[in-house]
Amino acid sequence: MRVKPQRIAVVGGGIIGTAVARELAHRFDDATVTLFEKESTLASHQTGHNSGVVHAGLYYEPGSLKAKLCRSGVEKLIRYAVENGVPYDECGKLVVAQNTDEVDRLEAIYARAQANGVPNVKLLDRNEMREVEPHVRGVLALHSPHTAIIDYATLTESLGRDLEAAGGEIRYDAEVARLDALSSEVRVMLALPGAQGSKVTEPAGTYDLAITCAGLQSDRLAVASGLEEEPRIVPFYGDYFVARGPAAEVVRGLIYPVPDPAYPFLGVHLTRSIDGSLMLGPNAFLSLGREKYQRKVGPIGGVDFGDLGRTLGYKGFWRFASQNLKAAAREAKTALSPQAFIAEAQKFVPTLDATAVHPGPRGVRAQAMNPDGSLVDDFVITNRGRLTQVRNAPSPGATSSLAIAEYVVDKAVESLR
Numbered sequence: 001m002r003v004k005p006q007r008i009a010v011v012g013g014g015i016i017g018t019a020v021a022r023e024l025a026h027r028f029d030d031a032t033v034t035l036f037e038k039e040s041t042l043a044s045h046q047t048g049h050n051s052g053v054v055h056a057g058l059y060y061e062p063g064s065l066k067a068k069l070c071r072s073g074v075e076k077l078i079r080y081a082v083e084n085g086v087p088y089d090e091c092g093k094l095v096v097a098q099n100t101d102e103v104d105r106l107e108a109i110y111a112r113a114q115a116n117g118v119p120n121v122k123l124l125d126r127n128e129m130r131e132v133e134p135h136v137r138g139v140l141a142l143h144s145p146h147t148a149i150i151d152y153a154t155l156t157e158s159l160g161r162d163l164e165a166a167g168g169e170i171r172y173d174a175e176v177a178r179l180d181a182l183s184s185e186v187r188v189m190l191a192l193p194g195a196q197g198s199k200v201t202e203p204a205g206t207y208d209l210a211i212t213c214a215g216l217q218s219d220r221l222a223v224a225s226g227l228e229e230e231p232r233i234v235p236f237y238g239d240y241f242v243a244r245g246p247a248a249e250v251v252r253g254l255i256y257p258v259p260d261p262a263y264p265f266l267g268v269h270l271t272r273s274i275d276g277s278l279m280l281g282p283n284a285f286l287s288l289g290r291e292k293y294q295r296k297v298g299p300i301g302g303v304d305f306g307d308l309g310r311t312l313g314y315k316g317f318w319r320f321a322s323q324n325l326k327a328a329a330r331e332a333k334t335a336l337s338p339q340a341f342i343a344e345a346q347k348f349v350p351t352l353d354a355t356a357v358h359p360g361p362r363g364v365r366a367q368a369m370n371p372d373g374s375l376v377d378d379f380v381i382t383n384r385g386r387l388t389q390v391r392n393a394p395s396p397g398a399t400s401s402l403a404i405a406e407y408v409v410d411k412a413v414e415s416l417r
C-alpha cells in the first residue's frame, strides 16, 4: 500500500520545479508543498533565457522520453495556456535544407516527425515554402504548422500562482546546500551567508519526499547530497540578436536550419517572439560560468572561476572537445563575429536587414555530459529512496514541462511503496 506524503520539498523554481510543485499540490491536497528557489524570482535561469518555442516533437528519437514527453507536454501546455490566458501563438515552423546533403537529413527528420505523431507535417518545395514564408530561401523545407511560441517566464509565474492557490509555499532567496536522505525522510539544509563571505548551513525541515530540479546546478546539488557525480553539467551559452519593428516582419513564424546530427544544438534560427520581435540565434559555445549572462564582443562573457575550473578539470569535457573540433570551429565563427552570426540567418532570409539587428540576450544551457565526452541527449530523471532528481532537462524541457511534472511525480511516489 502506498503512503500519502504529508510534507514535500521541491528544489528549483524554473519551469520544471514549479510545474512539479504544482502537480504535487494538486495531487496531494492535504500535503504541504514547499518550493525552494535560490533567486528572488521564478524562471531566473534557463526558463527565462530561451527561445520561447513550443516544439512539436520533430527531431527526437522515437520512444525516447523526449519524444513522448514533448508530444504529451504540448497538448497539456496548449490547454493550460488557453484556460489561463497565457499568450500563445501557433505561428508554425519551417526547417529548411540548402543543399542535397541537407535534403537527405531533412527527409530523415520528416520520417521521425511522423513516427513521433507530429500532426500535419509536410515537405514543401521552393514555391510552396514561399507561400508560408515569402522571404525564405532553400531547396526543400519541412513545415510544422502547429509549432508555436510562448513566454516561458510568464507561464512559470502562472504555475507558481496555481501552486500558492493550492496551499503551497514558495521560499525565495532560499539556496539549498544539500539534502540528507534519512531512513524514512529527507532533511533539507539551506546555505546561509556566514562570516567573511563564507556560507553556513541550517536545517529547513524534514520531508516525506524531495524532488530536485536544479537545472545548471543539478550535478553540484547531487554531489553535495551524496549522490552520483555523473552525468556532469557543462554549460553552453547561446547568444541572440534581435530585430524589432518593420525589420522583424521579414519572418512570419520560425525558420530553422537542418541540424547537425552529431551535435545536440539546433543551429542559429529565426524566431518570432510573443512580443513581436524577431530573435536570431542561439549559437552554442562553452560558457565560462553557469549563471553568467553578461555579454561582450566575442566569446568572453562573465567568468565564474569555480565553474570554469570544474569544466576544465573534467576529463569528459576534453574528450568532447577533441571529438567535436569541426563543430567548435563553426560555432567559434559566430561567437567571434556578429557579422558571421547574422550571415548564418541571412542564408535563410537574404532580405534580413543586418543594420536593424542588435545584440540581444544570452542564455546558458545545462548540458549533461558523460565521462567519455558524449552528451546526454535524453531527459534524465533518477531516484534514490525518497529523493528524486531531474539531472538533465535540456530543450524541449520547457515545452515538455507539464508532462515531465506528471512523470516525475509518478516516479517519486513509487518510492513511498
Ligand SMILES: Cc1cc2nc3c(=O)[nH]c(=O)nc-3n(C[C@H](O)[C@H](O)[C@H](O)COP(=O)(O)OP(=O)(O)OC[C@H]3O[C@@H](n4cnc5c(N)ncnc54)[C@H](O)[C@@H]3O)c2cc1C
Pocket: 011, 012, 013, 014, 015, 016, 017, 018, 036, 037, 038, 039, 042, 043, 044, 045, 046, 047, 048, 049, 050, 051, 052, 053, 054, 055, 174, 175, 176, 177, 213, 214, 215, 216, 217, 218, 221, 237, 238, 282, 362, 363, 364, 365, 366, 393, 394, 395, 396, 397, 398, 399, 400
Ligand atoms: C538558450 C536556450 C534556448 C532554449 N530554447 C528552448 C525552447 O525554445 N523551447 C524549449 O522547450 N526549451 C528550450 N530550452 C530549454 C529550456 O529552457 C529548459 O529545458 C528548461 O528551462 C529547464 O527548466 P528547469 O526548471 O530544469 O531549469 P532552470 O530554468 O534553469 O531552473 C532551475 C532553477 O533551480 C534553481 N536552483 C538551482 N540550484 C538551486 C539550489 N541549490 N537551491 C535552490 N534553487 C536552486 C535555479 O536558481 C533555477 O531557478 C532552451 C534553453 C536555453 C538555455
